[in-house]
Structures are given as structure tokens and as C-alpha cells.
Amino acid sequence: MIGVIDYKAGNAPSVLNALNKLNIDSKLITSEQDMKSVSGIILPGVGSAKATMESLRSMKILEKLEEMVVGEGKPFLGICIGLQVLFEFSEEGDTNCLGWLRGCVKRFPESRVRVPHIGWNGVKFNYEHPIISKINSNEFFYFVNSYYVVPNNNDIILGRTKYGLEFCTMVAHKNIFATQFHVEKSGLIGLQLLKNFAAVVGGDLC
Amino acid sequence: MLTNRLIACFDIRNGLVTKAHKFKNNIDIGSAENMAVKMYEDQIDEIIFYDITASSEKRKIDIDTVKKVAKQVFVPFTVGGGIKSLDDMYEVLKAGAEKISIDSMAVRNPNIIKEGALAFGSQCIVLSMQVKRVKKTISIPSGYEIAIDGARVFTGMDAVEWAKKAQGLGAGEICVNSIDQDGTHAGYDIEITSLISRNVNVPVIASGGAGTPQHLVDVFSNTEASAAIISSMLYSPKIERNYSMKEIKEKLI
Numbered sequence: 101m102i103g104v105i106d107y108k109a110g111n112a113p114s115v116l117n118a119l120n121k122l123n124i125d126s127k128l129i130t131s132e133q134d135m136k137s138v139s140g141i142i143l144p145g146v147g148s149a150k151a152t153m154e155s156l157r158s159m160k161i162l163e164k165l166e167e168m169v170v171g172e173g174k175p176f177l178g179i180c181i182g183l184q185v186l187f188e189f190s191e192e193g194d195t196n197c198l199g200w201l202r203g204c205v206k207r208f209p210e211s212r213v214r215v216p217h218i219g220w221n222g223v224k225f226n227y228e229h230p231i232i233s234k235i236n237s238n239e240f241f242y243f244v245n246s247y248y249v250v251p252n253n254n255d256i257i258l259g260r261t262k263y264g265l266e267f268c269t270m271v272a273h274k275n276i277f278a279t280q281f282h283v284e285k286s287g288l289i290g291l292q293l294l295k296n297f298a299a300v301v302g303g304d305l306c
Numbered sequence: 307m308l309t310n311r312l313i314a315c316f317d318i319r320n321g322l323v324t325k326a327h328k329f330k331n332n333i334d335i336g337s338a339e340n341m342a343v344k345m346y347e348d349q350i351d352e353i354i355f356y357d358i359t360a361s362s363e364k365r366k367i368d369i370d371t372v373k374k375v376a377k378q379v380f381v382p383f384t385v386g387g388g389i390k391s392l393d394d395m396y397e398v399l400k401a402g403a404e405k406i407s408i409d410s411m412a413v414r415n416p417n418i419i420k421e422g423a424l425a426f427g428s429q430c431i432v433l434s435m436q437v438k439r440v441k442k443t444i445s446i447p448s449g450y451e452i453a454i455d456g457a458r459v460f461t462g463m464d465a466v467e468w469a470k471k472a473q474g475l476g477a478g479e480i481c482v483n484s485i486d487q488d489g490t491h492a493g494y495d496i497e498i499t500s501l502i503s504r505n506v507n508v509p510v511i512a513s514g515g516a517g518t519p520q521h522l523v524d525v526f527s528n529t530e531a532s533a534a535i536i537s538s539m540l541y542s543p544k545i546e547r548n549y550s551m552k553e554i555k556e557k558l559i
Contacts, residue, residue, distance in 0.1 A: 118380055262307060
């Protein structure tokens, strides 16, 4: 069972629709109570880093989430803001984030590109990994973001994308995976990545 | 590299897709749900639904249709028509849409752009504008005036000024609909699309007039538009022929 964290500004219903389409057992998480029976967690996201952190705090699930993901090593997939809040600090609203990964979140330089970065862009993979099984390097995924992540440790960068500059768009660190692009809105390729995550959760791939 | 997006646009009336010519003389084409799924399977980049009579009939947007589509379509999905408040926006997002398109309502109450952007993020708010070519005057220096309510009411507002103001209020994308080109299949209005895309820094969507893949080539090579709306060339029986996404994308490479 995969739990999708549902906070008011997120797009959890879209992720749930995609999992349903793939016949993957899933449910929404709105409280700590809902987290008991899940073996993998997705943190979807639209909106701002600050609003997301405030929502997670007001849901009172942060402690349990950290225990499950960082402590017990349950597979975790962050999407968009769900990637950004994994780092220590975001320039968006000067927000302190989860800090599970070392690094920060910066705004695109408006002098060089249109912001937000909206549309289908290529993701170049740095190495092979079960989470990107059956997906070729340089496939196109759907992005909507004004900020991008800068990890301290380059080894966790699984995918990169060019938009004015080259930036990190996918990370993989132990049981923690996250994408800047919206897997739930990237057509069949995005659905394949969700399928891969479900396989990792089910223990089929790792 | 970021690709230019092709967005299938459906004007919806009573759950059916309808086609107009210069915002008039609509004919119904098919079920909104079936047509959206068909376009998704054909690998369209994005889908927009306009519930075109929601405003004039003073009713809320058709949420059931939005929900049905969101369960089967896994590309970005924008919904517009009849959205008056933050609650209306939240309902559409909860139903599974990613973005909200606001048009006449934003002219009446520009603050709704700001409120929407603050509540849900700029990326959620698409400002759609109906523009008509007029004589250049001191109050309309661009020579393009903003209309509302299905191109029936003229506002005296300059299109470029309105685009800049909307960006300042937090609109994340600006969709430029040409009333003159709408349903003509004669190509986009390059002049206003170019003018607006040079004057704002958010992505601009060209709309109105696409009839052949060449029109997309023209708009992407002569303007800074990031996306273009296509409808007739995908599915309208009123046009000489329809095109598949594969055919269109091959032309754009």
C-alpha cells in the first residue's frame, strides 16, 4: 500500500488517479493515523515551499514521516515541491525545509529564462537505477517550477535537465527518490516511473 | 531543451465539445470525456477545457466532467469558465485539474489573479485574454483591445498593458486568443502574440486560427510563444482535414 500525502495546496488526487490507473494499491494520507499501514510514501506537490512546510507541520505528521523514511528506510518518492523540501533551505519565502538531504533550493535567473519553467523537457540520467527501469535517458517529462535544487553531494543526482542552466531534476539516495518533474502528468513515461516506484516498494526491484 | 507545447483546447457546452467561428455559430462535436482521452492517447502535450456557457448561464463549472477526465488523462489539464472565487478554483484543482484559466472574471476583478496565485501558486493561474485588432489610439497604443464575455463586450483596455499587469499580479502563463483569427484556420495572429511575448517574462500561449501544422511553425519561429492552442486541426469536421499529433510533431522538428 502506497500512501500519498494530501495537504490542501498539493495535487494528491492527481497522483492517486495515476496510481489507480496502474492498479497500484494506494490511499491518501491526511493524518498520522493514515500512515500506519503504508509501505511506501509519495509526497506530491504544487505551490510554494513555505506553504508546503506549513501544511506538513499543521498536519502533525513530520515526526512520523521522518521516523518512517529516514529511520526505517521506507521507500519515499517526492514530486516537484516534494523534491525541494527534502533539502535544508529554500530561497522561496526563505524557508527552512526537512533537511534530509544536504543542499539548497534556488530561483531561476529571470534575466536568462522565462520563469516559471513550464513544459516538456529532457532528463539526462547519470547512471542506471531500478527507479528508472525501462525509461531511456533524454526522455521528456512535464515540468512546472520556478526554483531548482542544488545538492551538496553530486552522487545523489540521478537526472539533470537544461533550462538556461543545467540543474538537478532527479535524486536517488538510499530509499529516498524525488523528481522535479511531474511524473503523474508526464504521460506514459511518467506512469512507468510510478510503476517502478511501486516495484521498489513491493521489494521487486531493490 | 524545452519543447514548444501543443495544447488541445475543447470548448465544452453541456458535457459536449463544441466549435465556433469568431466566437459564434457553435456546432457540437462529441463527448468531452471521450475526446480528451483520445487526444491523450494521441500524445497531446496538454489539455484545456473551457466551460463556455458556465459564465453566461450563471452556474458553476461542470465538475463531474473534470473529474472523469482527470481519472484518465495524465498530462497537464487546465480548466476555465465560470470561476469567480478561490473556492471555485479549489474545487477545480481538487477535481484533478492542474491549472485554472481566468478571463472575463479577471478583467472585472483583477485581484482574483493575485489571490489565486498566493493560494495555489502562480503556476496554477493562466490568464486568458480575448484580443481584437483595433485602430491604434492613445489609450490602446498596441492596436489590440481586450474583450470579455465571449468577445461580446469591449473594455477599452490595451492588450499589452493588461498582459503586463496580469503578470505583475501573479499570472503564471498568459494565453492570447485572437478574436479576428478564431475559427478561421488562417493562422495565428503573429503580431500580437509576438508583442505580448516580448513584453512579459512568463510563458505565452498563442491561440486562435491554427489550421495546418505550418501555422505552428510560423508562430514558434516568429514569436517568443512557448505554447500554442490547437483544436480544429485535431478534430473539427468543419476543416479541410484533421492532423494527428505525430504528423504535427514531425513538422515541428
